[in-house]
Amino acid sequence: MSPEELTPRWLDSLIENLAPAELAEEIQGDLFEMFVKDLEVRGVRSARRRYVVNGLGFLFKRFFWKRLSTIPSPVMIRSYFKMASRSLLAHKGTALLNVLGLVVGIAAALVILAVVRFETSFDAFHSNADRIYRVVRVSGEDMSEFRTGVSFPVPIAMKAEIASLENITSMEYFGGAFIEVPDRSGKSVNRFQEETGCVIVEPSFFSIFDFRNAGLKWVSGNPHTALKEPFSVVLTRSMAKKYFGDAEALGQTLRIARKFDFKVTGVMEDLPANTDFPFKVMISYASYASLGGTGRFEDWNSVDDSHCTYVVLPAGMKPAEMEKQIARVHAAHTSEQLHKFRHYLLQPFREQHFDARFGNFNGRTISHETIWALAIIAVFLILTASINYVNLATAQSTLRAREIGLRKVMGGNRRNLVIQFMMETFLIVLAAAFLGLLLSELLLINLQELLNLRISVFHMLDPYTLYRVAAIVFVITVLAGSYPALIVSGFNPVNALKSKFTSVRSGGVSLRKVLVVVQFTITQILVVGTFIVVSQMHFFQDQDMGFNRDAIITMRLPDRSPELLKGLEDQLRAQSFVSQVSLSYTLPSGENRNRSYRDIGKPDANSMKDYVVYEYAPIDDAYLDLYQIRLAAGRNLTMQDSFRYILINETLVKNLALGTPEEAVGKELKMDKELVTVAGVVKDFYSNSLKEGVDNVVMYIHPRNYSVISIKLNTREANGSLPEVVRRVEKIWSSTFPEYIFSYEFFDENVKSFYAQEQKYAQLFQLFSFTFLAIGCLGLYGLIAFIVNRKGKEVAIRKVMGATISNILVLFSREYVQLIAVSFVLAAPIAYYAVDSWLNQFANHIGLHWWMFILPGAAVLVIALLVVTSKSVTAAVTNPVEKLKHE
């Protein structure tokens, strides 16, 4: 084999293509000469390697590029720029359509990127974020119950008995608290009801969660010692301002839950918005001994889901190893029945933002799948905007054939033309990106609520965003610009000058069809998906949940003493706008309510599996009437029934196999080792959202356990004067509980908030499908405008020959009806698959029917047809003489 055949061909052609001819010759000559010498001394492999290394070396030298005659001089760049902007101005309409489509696409994509960035940034700023794990509780025979609560003794034992544990911290999030600011004499001067943000934490919290890269600073106090002592509290800066104004907060006193005085030992900056620790008032864990008694520290059995434990594993340790250690410790302290049933496992800490099974203190998770779906939609947005550009540019290229031909005849080579076209694309995309950036900023500000976004975290003009914008500009320019540039620059100048292209369908047409189909397939998937998501949301809102939710306001009761509550109830009943009042432990449903679960079984039950878990619901005799929960059998409870008689729901009847509701009435059951009698059976109602099934419920009279009061308003009296009604309720409430702060809630809002997240998705879906439809229609409009223009003469002749207006309209729309029908056929199965799996995660959902696909599909078709006809009708009604006399 001769040496020529041994050199790597790709490198030769690389140099040949990139370097100007004379430079390529000497470089290749030198490389070859060295290669021949190496071949003798070192052998083929080594010679080839050196050839590649040496050859590639040239690519990194400035002179290699400097002499390239194809790198345009400033004069040439200015000329390209001028040409491009002139041609854009010459085709203003198309340019505008292009820019508009791109602006919408880019802005929407940027908004999505901001959301994706925000969601993936949660709690990434802690130093050892990847080594932190949350201890989670998975229980049940089939390990099907996922919770976060950890029994109090577990972390204590872990700390003492697992040597390899690097660090551990426990906390109990109790959300709201009643907080008073006492003056020097101890009299409370200011009162606040905090609904969220209160937590009890160990001092190690700040050594594990250091918020290092978020730059969290302490205003005063020492993070290492602030929470060591009992009755210490650390506040965020805005809380300190709220309680103490501009006065120094450190050393001041706060009274929490009316009884306990805490000393402020630290003030820190507000925690960033992208953390799942939304803490504002942090109380030292050491206060527990005085707060809840020490009993909880020996109770391995009971769990509270707001008590969580986080651990730091040593570098390199697998979580499974640590899980084994935890299981060992747990087994050493508990009965077999418990530790075979309940398992403490580790969840990577940052997963708490993505894993809905366990949730987090923020009460909001977003699945990885959702984030991926968003990212895919962003890509599709860019794609569909680029498709518009390609379609319009190729369609238009025939118009420009003469220009191209002349350029070529005058000595412009293909490279110049490609550069010119890319330049045009680049200018359009750049303008669109700039406007898109502004629009996205505007959208982000207005959509913060919908997107769960706190924009303050990032600045729009920070390098991250600008890099993304630059990348988007580059990708679209290449994606959208290269195909038209290659097509157009490839025109044969002779044919082009003879205007042969105007009647010939160039290869661009079939590609255009494909692109339109792709575009409308994506759009149809979204539109069909949106239609079904919205239908499901209506189902959630309108479905009868087994109780009445209209015109009911509810208030928490800070004091449970029966005499006080009786007085409150009587005063409220005396109001003309009140039609019913009920006291209870919890509400029949709603996102925000007490939940408590216990065990119930038949009288002969003795082992754990004979019992079923039920929701415990102390009520009064007005409860069923107020919420219109219907009795299936038996009677309502009276206040004299006390603890001896209970109401159960149909699901519990079924789960305990008590027969029919009628048969269940009068049966005895065992609760907490006591026997009770079923007084009545209520029809099932959804105490959870419709996303889940019906739970077992037991209701009974238990006056010492009422914590919420429900008021059914007399709609005729209360109508129109709601603020006045609330004011009067407040007055009565405040005279009963003068030391507390009044707050109320509408029951229907409470139920609605079950679906807050789904509601947001539904709105997002609507936005996205609207965006896609808008971009698609813009593209269609551009295409049809162009075709109508080209076919002016054809239409005129057809009309002269006797074609009617509708003939002409059919002529223009036939093709698009076909394309959109094809895209519907492609979209329907994809949409079916996606929607079906989405619906199946809900226990109660609408059935899928064929018309749910056909209807939105037809709507898209109609909209597209409207766009097409709106433009083609002008051609159809023009007097043919106008078009034909120009010859």
Place this chain on the structure above:
Amino acid sequence: MPSRIYLGELEELILLIVALLNRDAYGVSIAEELKKQASREISISAIHAVLHRLEEKGFVRSKMGGASAERGGRRKRLFSITSYGRQSLEELRDTRNLIWDLIVKSAS
């Protein structure tokens, strides 16, 4: 001195080699000579880069030579030193000699 001469260390070395090789200086021959005389292994692309710089600054001139079989039928670019290049080298040498003399004097 009319103006200061900007000549890097490698530039000066390669300029010297071009002068030494006299009409037979091109990429590969310079690389080999550099290795022989100065035990320096410089990549061929770096040598080309330096030669282009020297030509830009006017220290060397070049013309295309004849094709040869050992180069796969490709021509080589032959470099020769210009009088400005030679003069600059001499000036540099003189300056150095002057300073060395002073160093020797002050040391003794």
